[in-house]
Amino acid sequence: MAFGIRIFEKDEYLFALLRQRLGYYFPEAYIMRFTRPDVPAGSGDESERFCEFEKTLFDQRQFKTEDTGDPDAICLFNDKGIIDCQSLSRALGISSKVTPVNMSDKPGSKITVLLSFVYREERERYISTLKDPYEYDVPLRLDFTGGYGIGNKESENMNDLLRLSRSRKFKGDDILSYVHRDSTGYLTPGGTADPDICHDIGAAGVTRILNAASELATSDSMSLSVLAVLDSFSSKDMLSISGSADRVIVLIHTLSPGLQDFISRLNRSLPHDVTAEVILTSERTAEYGKNAV
Numbered sequence: 001m002a003f004g005i006r007i008f009e010k011d012e013y014l015f016a017l018l019r020q021r022l023g024y025y026f027p028e029a030y031i032m033r034f035t036r037p038d039v040p041a042g043s044g045d046e047s048e049r050f051c052e053f054e055k056t057l058f059d060q061r062q063f064k065t066e067d068t069g070d071p072d073a074i075c076l077f078n079d080k081g082i083i084d085c086q087s088l089s090r091a092l093g094i095s096s097k098v099t100p101v102n103m104s105d106k107p108g109s110k111i112t113v114l115l116s117f118v119y120r121e122e123r124e125r126y127i128s129t130l131k132d133p134y135e136y137d138v139p140l141r142l143d144f145t146g147g148y149g150i151g152n153k154e155s156e157n158m159n160d161l162l163r164l165s166r167s168r169k170f171k172g173d174d175i176l177s178y179v180h181r182d183s184t185g186y187l188t189p190g191g192t193a194d195p196d197i198c199h200d201i202g203a204a205g206v207t208r209i210l211n212a213a214s215e216l217a218t219s220d221s222m223s224l225s226v227l228a229v230l231d232s233f234s235s236k237d238m239l240s241i242s243g244s245a246d247r248v249i250v251l252i253h254t255l256s257p258g259l260q261d262f263i264s265r266l267n268r269s270l271p272h273d274v275t276a277e278v279i280l281t282s283e284r285t286a287e288y289g290k291n292a293v
Contacts, residue, residue, distance in 0.1 A: 003054060003055065004032060007031065008062070009062070010035050014181070017134055030051050056069075057092075058075065060075045074091050112225070113247070114227060114228065115231070116145070117251060117252045118251045126281065136225035137223045140224060145232070160189075165212075199232070203237040203241050210228055245274065246274065250276050
C-alpha cells in the first residue's frame with residue numbers, strides 16, 4: 001500500500017538523509033519535502049495520485065504543528081536533540097496501516113577508526129566518499145587531531161568534551177550535549193586547535209569515549225555510527241585504540257617499510273574478523289597544500 005510521508009524540513013541535506021533512512025523502513029513510501037508552512041518543495045499535487053493517505057514529520061525547531069496542517073504531525077527530534085529514525089518508523093507504523101520493514105538485524109553501533117598519515121585536504125576528500133555512516137540514525141564524527149575539516153572552524157566543544165571525559169560521571173549522553181551537525185551531515189563537536197589535549201587523555205581516554213558512544217546506541221535503541229579520526233598518535237596508541245573498532249582505515253601516501261611494518265602489527269592486534277583497509281592517496285608536497293597537517 002503506497003502512502004506519503006510529508007517532511008517539513010528546510011535543510012536539504014538533512015532531508016536527503018531522512019529520505020534515505022526512512023526509505024529502508026518504508027520502501028513503498030512517497031517521501032516529500034516541505035520548506036514552508038503547508039507548501040511542498042517541487043512535489044505539487046503528485047502525492048494525491050500515488051498515496052492512499054499521508055503522515056507528517058516536522059522539524060520542531062523550524063515549524064509549529066499548525067504549520068503542517070496535520071494535528072497528528074510527529075516531531076523529528078527527540079528530547080536529546082537527536083533524530084531517532086527507528087522510533088520515527090515505529091510511530092509512523094503504529095499510526096498508519098503500514099508495517100515498517102524489520103531492521104532489527106542492523107547493528108546498534110559501528111565504530112570506524114581512521115588513521116591518517118596524509119594531509120588534511122586528502123583526508124577530507126576521502127571522508128567525503130564514505131557512505132555507510134549515513135545508514136545509521138546518528139552519524140557521529142570525533143576528531144582526535146589538531147584540527148578539523150577543510151573550511152571548518154575549531155571550537156571549544158571538543159576541548160570541553162575531552163576534559164569532561166576524565167570525570168567518573170562521564171557517559172554517552174554527555175557527548176550529545178557538545179555536537180552540532182556539520183556541512184556534510186555528521187554530528188560532531190568539531191576539532192580542537194590544541195592537539196596536545198587529545199594526546200593528554202591517551203589511548204585509554206580515546207577508547208573510553210568511543211565505548212561511551214557505543215553504549216549510547218544500546219541504551220537508546222538507536223543505530224549509531226562513530227567515525228574516529230586520529231593522527232600524530234604513537235603507533236602503540238593507534239594499535240590500542242584500533243582494537244575497539246569494527247572497521248579500521250589507514251590513509252597513506254606510499255607504503256614505506258616503516259608503514260608496512262606498522263600495518264602488519266596493526267592487523268595482528270585487531271579482532272579476527274577485522275582487517276585494516278589501506279588507502280593510498282595521491283602524494284602531495286608541503287608546498288602544494290596550505291592545509292597540510
